[in-house]
Amino acid sequence: VRMLGKAGLINVDQHGPFTRVIIEKPFGRDLASAQALNKDVHGVLREDQTYRIDHYLGKETVQNILVFRFANAMWEPLWNSKYVDHVQLTVAEAIGVEGRGGYFEQSGIVRDMVQNHMFQFFCLMAMEPPVAFEADSVRDEKLKVLRALRPLPEDPKELAKYVVRGQYGPGAVAGDSRIGYRQENGVAPNSNVETYVAMKLFIDNWRWAGVPMYLRAAKALPRKVTEIAIHFKNVPHAIFPSAAQRLAEEVNVLAIRIQPDEGIALKFFSKVPGPTMDVLPVPMEFRYGTSFGAEPPEAYERLLLDCMLGDGTLFTRGDEVEASWRFIDRIEQAWAATQATNFPNYQAGTWGPKEADELLERDGRHWRSP
């Protein structure tokens, strides 16, 4: 960017022809480097000329989170701690590092997935309604979510009650054999880098007070899926004795599927036809491919067009990036200070380490299999 400025390729005159620069992730590898990068960029470009791209924001389903929440009147009354028990966000990759071992050794799943993609759709799910669908209104609301995140404990032992890390060993994914992370090219045989993370977060604001947000991102899981699952609270009083157990164990779930099979599914309970009051969960599904007869376009198509049109709504602002690094830094620093002694701690093709299951079980909950 500095060289672009020196070469006179940046036009900062707002009335002349526009110059916009798209910057691909990773934007820094911690708070300090992100701040330094922002300083360098702002030495040459105005913020409104800077387009920090996160291709997840170009996905139709991610954008649809806003439409779903703010173009439908029926969800907003339910979208808060009164009705939501907890939220699960999953970014699962079936693939391993696939020849990117050298890169992944420097990043790990938290830097590669959570700080950017995952926090972006997490913010869209949790934020307050923006006053308008325009860049700064939306980005202001996302920033408020990041600022409201309850800071994680600094002590590694305490941190482990909120954040679990994992690394895959050899196994099989969807029927195919898979080598372990430490056997990948470019990966140290005693690597301490995480390929799995699960965390329990809280947003300390009026809407989400006391609602746990469980996030997990990982490689070499049973299948590729990215989704947000809103788990609603149980009914307050069970009136169907034959279904009481099921209704106590299971709840309504609204799942926003970001990829693949982009769409939205609502799990609710229905009476099974017959003389008894048997109850079974049934899914009601909306799929982009089925409803609109076409698959959504590639994320980058939309984002590149938006940049050319000067619309930064689906790009991240400098202060957002810094706020997310500020939160992530504490995890990275604690992990850098303590070696993971149990790696690899999950088999490729399974849903992760048992410590991640325990993270939810301690709260009387369990991960859903998305």
Place this chain on the structure above:
Amino acid sequence: VSDDRLASFERGDAIEVPLGKIEQELAALWRRAAEPKPGEKPRPITRACLWNLIVRATGENFRAAKRLIDDISKYIPARVIVLHSEPGPQDVDKPIRAWVEANWRKDGHVTSGSDEVTLFASGAAIDRLPSAVRALLVTDAPTSMRWWGPPPAATAPSRELLREVDRLIVDTRKVAEESQLADYHRLGEENPELEVVDCAWLGVRPLRGLCAGMFDADPSVLERIERVRVISGVTGSQSRALLTLGWLASRLGWSGVRALEAEGKTRRWKIGEVNCEIETRTDGPNHGVAGLELESRGEKWIISRANQCIEVHAANAPLRMQPARQHSDADLVVTSLGARGRDPIFRDALAIAAQLVAP
């Protein structure tokens, strides 16, 4: 999707697909199937799924399993995942093969169907079947598994699958050894969240209802039962008779099982203070429980089954007769996927039955 493949899919034939492309192939086939044919009006097609149903079938029972799935699919929309495995050399690692097909339910103008995926593995590839299943389970639908044979050993790859399963459907009528009742009891104890459902147990449900009904007028008699005799009309596994005894003992609070010496075709136990017997009679109707007799202070309560009807002789009550119904394997599996598959009484009955077959 070619026209040939679409035609096969619409006929319900199996179509081989690459293992890594099962979901894409199914999605494409369903999409094509829903497209209106030239000159036809658009017709709604529903791809339905209320259950994930895993059916494990080894070489000899593969065909029976496929027939069972065809029958079940008429009543329950489920994504069926058939695991077909054959032993082979462990040092030969052949890839898992996969087929997809649709189980159609066509009713007037409404057409719905559900997925069936068959996975075939041999040798070392069998160990990878659980990972393939895990990738195929439909989210938010409960998962059941129809299991043949003894419970999977603690180290068997299929044991991994139990972690994904809500309900395990077995049929102890067909086990080679009655001791498997104890194995299944142990499996249930080790996995408290796993619902173990036994087709044998569901098969004796009508008999249990009739038996309980005999004592509606004076339930206090049940506290004075001195002797119970179950007549079994089948050879091999007597699981239905054993579960019937287990049911009576667990409901009536008899505890402490002591095996007594068998006499001919009659096996005997003392459960608490009650003398219990299972007598095998192969000259009568071919049923797991062909008769049930309870005795107290010289009075008898008897249920006896012929091929077409059941006779109920309650002490101090007129003889009642009612038609006997046969339940197919598919009926029982369909029932096991309903509310009756979730039966806490079964665990108690199985616990006592397990004690009855203990060496």
